[in-house]
Amino acid sequence: MMLIPDAEHDELRLSERPLIVCDIDEVVLEFITPFEAFLTHRGHELRATSFRLHGNVYSRTDGSKTPDDDVSQLLETFFESHDDWQTPVVEAADSLGRLSARADIIFLTAMPPRHRDVRRRLLSRHGFDYPMIATESPKGPAVLALHGDRPHPVVFIDDIFVNLQSVRTHVPQTLLVNLMANETFRALAPHPGDGVDIATDWAHAETLIKTHIGAPPD
Ligand SMILES: [Mg+2]
Incomplete structure (x- = not known):
């Protein structure tokens, strides 16, 4: 079903639930x-x-x-x-674990696919057992290829302005969440642009996402 150019990925099979597409570097792994x-x-x-x-x-x-x-x-x-070197971002695994009871989660990482196997092992070691796509192609078309015209809520989490706005262009109904672990670089980051919610941490992101997908706050 899904055609994402120049990507390597795990088996991708979506259920009839909301979809959360989640970046990795600075979002679930410290970079x-x-x-x-x-x-x-x-x-x-x-x-x-x-x-x-x-x-x-x-x-x-x-x-x-x-x-x-x-x-x-x-x-x-x-x-x-x-x-x-890389370690999990605080609360990421617990938040995603709770969200995975309500939604499908797919990792979309902008890394050369040749490094995919190392990353896959690292993620699984830390309990991030969600399918991963590794591609250097733009993220908006990738999310569109995943989600298509399904009627379910869709969420995209990333630290980079360009990626958030790419998804905004291609899948405009997406809840866009800006999340960045490193406080020094977060303070230097450009504003993520219109239509993007800025989350201060995973607890905040989780609240925004649950509201969007209609899940109770736990
Ligand atoms: Mg990132």
Whole structure:
């Protein structure tokens, strides 16, 4: 049923219930904090001066700015072994566990599909046993491919403005929830745009989602 370009994914089978499509980095797994630790381990540091990684990484040896190509390579190396570094976001597993009683949950991660197996194992180790799609394609068309014209409520959770607005364009009835674990970068993030609810943490996100899908607050 679902055709998502350039994606690798688990078996995707939706029930006749609401659908929650959930990002991973900075939403269910810490990303910035462990990437900072990884950079330190590699002799670099991340200086949080703007909402980006490239251009904000510096050598700890001589203070020089780390070239963009080197930052890209550091990210690639990080993702090759990210199961050694990334940890769950507080409350994410418990909130999703409660929501999964009321809705289907699918992870949609904007990572190169070649890292999918490592991520799958890491998620399952922490109790995130929901199907995952890994793709670098835009998220709006992916959510549309998943949900189509089904009449059920649909929710999308992500930390990135572009992803939220992509879903807003392609599946406009979606409840859009902006959630970002790292407080330093959250403070630097651009406003997620019109039509997006900003959640301060998972408890807040869970309340917004339950209201939207008509679930009791527990
Ligand atoms: Mg993310």
